[in-house]
Amino acid sequence: MQIQRGIARRGAQILAIAGVLLMASTAVGCSSVSDGANAGQGKTDQAVIDAAAQALKAASTNATTLPQTKPLSGSVAGKKIVYLEAGFQTANLIGDRLVQAAGLLGMHVQRINIGLTPDTVAQGASEAVRLKPDAVMIVGFGPEFYQEQAKALTAAGIPIVGLGYYGCDTVRIKCTGNQVPVLANTFGPPEGDAAGKLMASKVIVDSKGAATVAYFGAPDLTMDQAVRGGFKSTIGKCAGCTVDYVDIQAQSIGTDLPSQIVSYLQSHPKTKWIAAQYGDLLIGVPEALKAAGISGVRIVSQSDSAAQFEDMEAGGPIVMDVPAAYGYLAYESADIIARALLKQPIDPKTIPQPERVLTKGDVDLSDAGYYPGVVGYQDLFKKLWTQ
Structure with a gap:
């Protein structure tokens, strides 16, 4: 579909604002942490892959009914x-x-x-x-x-x-x-947790339970707790997946984060999946990967904005988003x-809100x-x- 252009990038994505303002550190950089990372030394049970596929399928169509079904009783006119x-x-x-x-x-x-x-x-x-x-x-x-x-x-x-x-x-x-x-x-938090689980499900299904993935998140953006937690709970079932959790500084978003991600991938050539805490982490990343000659990397995220959806529709590295x-x-x-x-x-x-995943050819804006x-x-x- 044709993505609506001319939409300004979200100056500060809703889920990130509070965390940005709470930052205490001014250092820029990223660090790889174990954080319970998968070792990828086993074979993923087919039941895990099937469950992940079912989760994606359940979130693959737009809802047509409201979760709320009870009519409002009474008037609030004048409030x-x-x-x-x-x-x-x-x-x-x-x-x-x-x-x-x-x-x-x-x-x-x-x-x-x-x-x-x-x-x-x-x-x-x-x-x-x-x-x-x-x-x-x-x-x-x-x-x-x-x-x-x-x-x-x-x-x-x-x-x-x-x-x-x-x-x-x-x-x-x-x-x-x-x-x-x-x-x-x-x-x-429940919505962040659900988004993280769907992101992990996409990685598991498309890699057939054998992904090497890096999750990039900014702990100083408070919703990272929920998104990372949901991702970890689902990807942790993937015995054949190797996962690295990479902490970044929020102020690097839209500045030098693309170069940090490029450097990480260059030093970890087996990593073919990136999970980003939210869409604005990906500002400039597809372009940076292309400039560095890095291909074959696939990216999942949540709450993307127009630029990321355009990359998805163009067949770029971003392959799925869990939207708000x-x-x-x-x-x-x-x-x-x-x-x-x-x-x-x-x-x-x-x-x-009803859970949904957006992929190429299915971006509904x-x-x-x-x-x-x-x-x-x-x-x-x-x-x-x-x-």
């Missing part, structure tokens, strides 16, 4: 949502779709630009407390960035819906220690907010240049809200 809008492209897209969804429900959305720094996030959250809305939504930043404000909002009975960070909530992700929960984190459905998640967040305001229970099983999640999700949610 106000404060949307704390981070300073990157996908946060703007989500905001636009949130306004659209809220409008269908009769709610008003006030958007507050919170930038990309801890100080501006906290300032925006303080403004949300002052405004006393009926609900708050925030993308990319967990409550650790606005802890006192989150406590104040919660104490006032104002629900918070988050999206795209490694953190807990009151619906499905248990909190530990001093974590402050939001009502729901609609794209968090930003517009769908905005509508889902509006639905969750409405149900919370109406004191209706929120089933944790309805929160995860029909939702204004992004993956839709569920075909016709706008009309489907509208039907739930108007029955």
Whole structure:
């Protein structure tokens, strides 16, 4: 298919923002760590390959129904949502779709630009407390960035819906220690874990259980915990796979990371698979591999952006992505907010977006240049809200 061009690269991918801002180290480089890596000294059981193939098959078609099936009972007309809008492209897209969804429900959305720094996030959250809305939504930043404000909002009975960070909530992700929960984190650790498992499944199936693979992840991007964990749990079943976990610094993304990956592959010529924590790690990588004369390497990732999808469609090294459905998640967040305001229970099983893998010839960016999640999700949610 023809990839929509002219889409600006995501200045800061949602799942990465919080981790980037939390970085303590300024050193650039990568290090190979054992981290329980597979030795690849056995033969992979066919049942493992079959299970991986089944997982990919189950995620190979677009969903046409919503996980949520219960009509909304009651009206939230006149309610106000404060949307704390981070300073990157996908946060703007989500905001636009949130306004659209809220409008269908009769709610008003006030958007507050919170930038990309801890100080501006906290300032925006303080403004949300002052405004006393009926609900708050925030993308990319967990409550650790606005802890006192989150406590104040919660104490006032104002629900918070988050999206795209490694953190807990009151619906499905248990909190530990001093974590402050939001009502729901609609794209968090469970989604990262699922993406990592699907990435590993692709490696297992296409290599027939005999891959030599390097997983590149940035521990200072907090969602790496989930993606790496899911990848490790599935690839660990592949007795014939050899796996190396390579830690990189987040600030190398889009700068010298392509040269680091080239250097790694040159010093590890048997490595024919790369798994990248998320799509922006791959900025410039296909071009760098070509310039270095490296061929035969295949790459899997999650939450890619337009440039990576273009490489996939052109037959480049990127062979699979596990996408995020930003517009769908905005509508889902509006639905969750409405149900919370109406004191209706929120089933944790309805929160995860349907799992999907995208490969060459199957790249669906029909939702204004992004993956839709569920075909016709706008009309489907509208039907739930108007029955």
